[in-house]
Amino acid sequence: MDILAFGQKGLGSVYHNPETAMATWHAMDTFRQKGGRALMTLAGTDMKCAGAPLKMTFMLADRIRQAGTASASQIDFFAAKTAIFSVKPVADKVLELWQSLEVAPKVHYQRELIGVDMDKQTAIFRQPETGEQFSEDYDFIHIVPPMFATDVIFNNSELANEKGWLNVNAETLQHTKYPNIFGLGDINGTPRGKTAATVKKSTPVVVHNLIRVMNGQTPDMVFDGYTSCPMLVREGEAMLVEFNGKGELTTTLPLVDPLQPSYFAWYLEDVMLKPAYMTVLRGRA
Numbered sequence: 001m002d003i004l005a006f007g008q009k010g011l012g013s014v015y016h017n018p019e020t021a022m023a024t025w026h027a028m029d030t031f032r033q034k035g036g037r038a039l040m041t042l043a044g045t046d047m048k049c050a051g052a053p054l055k056m057t058f059m060l061a062d063r064i065r066q067a068g069t070a071s072a073s074q075i076d077f078f079a080a081k082t083a084i085f086s087v088k089p090v091a092d093k094v095l096e097l098w099q100s101l102e103v104a105p106k107v108h109y110q111r112e113l114i115g116v117d118m119d120k121q122t123a124i125f126r127q128p129e130t131g132e133q134f135s136e137d138y139d140f141i142h143i144v145p146p147m148f149a150t151d152v153i154f155n156n157s158e159l160a161n162e163k164g165w166l167n168v169n170a171e172t173l174q175h176t177k178y179p180n181i182f183g184l185g186d187i188n189g190t191p192r193g194k195t196a197a198t199v200k201k202s203t204p205v206v207v208h209n210l211i212r213v214m215n216g217q218t219p220d221m222v223f224d225g226y227t228s229c230p231m232l233v234r235e236g237e238a239m240l241v242e243f244n245g246k247g248e249l250t251t252t253l254p255l256v257d258p259l260q261p262s263y264f265a266w267y268l269e270d271v272m273l274k275p276a277y278m279t280v281l282r283g284r285a
């Protein structure tokens, strides 16, 4: 797909780069002024920030509400898998909140996006098990592309696991075959955790274990698989969702319920997390 097409004819995706995210905002802005049918998609692969497609759906619904075009609008959410999020309490809470929205998104499971006809504004979905195809018209579509590790790892490398991600032990982050290799970040084939929050929390574990291996010792520090996903539910409210590698909800801050929307969580995401992410970028090698 031509990346320059984003922003035109209702085509959006925040997954490529900041420019396509801005272009997506322009397409959403055009859409919300009149309303219509919006298709929101979810890829069938492991994903960076798996909460982002859900946040986009919440925010689109909120923009329509603000613009007063809800009665002229419909939102359909197409998930390639059988769930909208891998942590069940979070998935259930999101579905519950969606039902309370002025435009409640209708969820379609096992519908994988396989093509878009930009001129006709039609998307083609496939049922992954039967191969049956469905064509859906749209006025706005948000695309979440399937995601894979970089070719060096993905293409039959001995470093990869069966899904093509770096084959590391989820606790020590040491490669399962090659003890002198450790994995950090989205490349890791761990059950969850393609987030910057995971990178930040796991870096000290990798550094510690790597130094031990360099000194002829065994890795002894364990990563719990921490992931954080601030879930925006409307302008001014969010849930500070945090969980570990087993999919159990955790909380860093006292008195914060991970499934309770609040202005506080919105404020954290909007004002405080960006400087925190920028701090992560200041690394030393």
Ligand SMILES: Cc1cc2nc3c(=O)[nH]c(=O)nc-3n(C[C@H](O)[C@H](O)[C@H](O)COP(=O)(O)OP(=O)(O)OC[C@H]3O[C@@H](n4cnc5c(N)ncnc54)[C@H](O)[C@@H]3O)c2cc1C
Binding pocket: 014, 015, 048, 049, 052, 150, 151, 152, 184, 185, 186, 187, 194, 195, 196, 197, 198, 199, 228, 229, 230
């Ligand atoms: C829309 C969206 C929203 C997100 N929201 C959040 C959030 O709210 N909170 C959060 O914690 N995380 C969030 N994330 C996830 C976060 O951005 C990633 O988890 C994080 O960037 C992972 O860092 P990384 O260095 O492992 O991978 P990346 O940031 O993907 O960096 C990998 C780099 O390697 C480069 N590269 C690839 N192949 C090669 C090669 N062969 N040779 C050289 N270089 C190569 C790539 O170009 C890239 O620059 C979000 C992600 C997206 C897409």
